[in-house]
Amino acid sequence: MRASQDDFAAHIRDPERHPAPAGIDPRRMQVYRDLFFNNVSRLLAGNFPVIRRVYGSRWPALVRDFYRGHGCRTPLFPELPREFLRWLEDSGGREPWLPELAHYEWVELALQVSEARADDVPHDRLDVPRMDVAAALLAGRPLLSPLAWPLAYAWPVHRIGPDFLPEEPPASPTLVLLHRGADGGVRFHAPNPLAWRLLQRLDEAPSLSGRAQLEALADEAGAAPDDAFIARGLDMLRNWHRDGIVPGVRR
Template sequence: MAESLATLQRRWADHVRNPSMPAPDGIEAWRLAIYRRLCIDSLDSLLASTLPRLQAQLGVARWRAAVEHYYARHACHTPLFPQIAGEFAAWLAGQEEIALPGWATELAHYECTQQALYLEARQAGRPLQHEPSGNDMLAVSPLVRVLGYQWPVREDTMLDQALTAAPTLVLLRRRADSSLQVEELAPLAYALLTAFGEDGARVDDALQALADAQGVVTAGLRTVCMPLLGELCTAGALVVPCDS
C-alpha cells in the first residue's frame, strides 16, 4: 500500500534532519544529501549571524557538530528567525549529549541577550523624580539587562584559557539610538539590581531581602546602598514600573 503524502513528507523530513533515519523510497541518496546540506548551511548562517564569537571560539569542527546535533534533535518552538538563536542557546544550556567547553553556554546567552535587547520594543518605565525612599517601587529598566557570568564573555581572548576567579558582572543597556552600551558592575550594584529584578520591589523590601541573603544588618546595608540606589536611578538602570 502506497504511503500517504503526510507519511512520505514526515519520512523525508526526518531523514533530512537526521540521516540515520530511513529515507523515503525512490529518492537518490545524493539528492537528499544536497538538500540536507542546504538546510543545515542555512541554519548555520542564521545562528552565526547572532553568535559570531561563539562560532569563532568553538572553531569549525565543534561549531558545526553543535549545529548538526541541534538540527537533528531539536524541534523549534518559534517560527521567528530572530528568536531561533535564543532557542539554540537555551538548548545548549540543557543538553548533555555533546561535549562543549564550560564557557559555551554563557557566551551563547550573552550574545543572544544582546540581540534580544536590540530588537525588543518595550516601554522604558518612568524615571524617579526624587531621591529614593523606602516606599518607592522600583524595577530594573526594560531597556537594561543585568548579567552575571563565570567566564569573561566580554573579552575577545580565547576563553579556553581565560577562566578567572572573579565573576563577570555587566549591565547591558539599549540607548535612545538603539545602540548597545556595556558597563561593568561592582558586586554590590549587581546584587542591588538583582534584588529589584524586572518585576520590581519596594526599596525597603529589596534592601531587607538583600540583607537577609548577605547575612548583614539591614540598617548598615541601607547606609551603604542608598547613595548607590540614587546613582542607579539617575542613570536609568532603575525606574518606576509602568503599572505603578
C-alpha cells in the same frame, strides 16, 4: 503524503541514518540538504560569532549535532538561536563554559526583540522642571526598567575567545548589566558587585524606597548606612535615572 514528508524531513536532518525518499533526483536532494543546513549554520554563526570562532573547523559538526538531535519547541525561524541555547544547556558533554557563553551572546538579541516597555509598570518619570530628582529617588520606590537586565555568570564570558579558553571558573562571578536605550541599541555595562546587587534589589524588593534600599544594601555589605554610603548609592541611582536604567519611581 504525510509519510513522504516525514521521510524527506528525516533525511534532511540526518542523511547518514535516514535514506533519501524514493523518486527524487539525488542532485536535487543534495541541493535541499545544503540549503537547509547552510541556512541554519549561517543564522547561528551570526548570533553566536564568538562560539563560531572558538570552534573553527569544528563548527559544522556542532551545528549538525544540534540540527540532527534537537526537537525545537517553536516553528519560528527567528527563535532558532534560543533553541540552540536550550540544546547546549540540556545536552552537556562539552566545554563547561559553553552554555554561559551562548547565553551571553544570545541575550543581546533577546533584549533587542523584547516587547517589554518601561511604561509597562506605572511610574513617575521625574522629568518635571525644577523637580528634586535626588529627593524623589530616595523617598520614592525606584523602578528598574524592564529593559535593564542584571546578569551574573560563573565564567568570564566577556573574555572567552579563541585565545582564551579557561579551564576553571574564577573565584568571583562576572557581573553584567544589559540595557536597551531609547534609540533601540543594547549596551553592556560592568557594574561593581555593590551596584549590581542594588540593581537586583530594585527588582526583588519593589516596595522599598530608595533610601530603604540603600540602607538594606549597606546592611548586606556590612557597612554603616551613613551619609557617605547613602550619597554614593544616590549617585548610582541618579546616573541610572539619567541613562533610563531607572526611568523613575513607582506610583
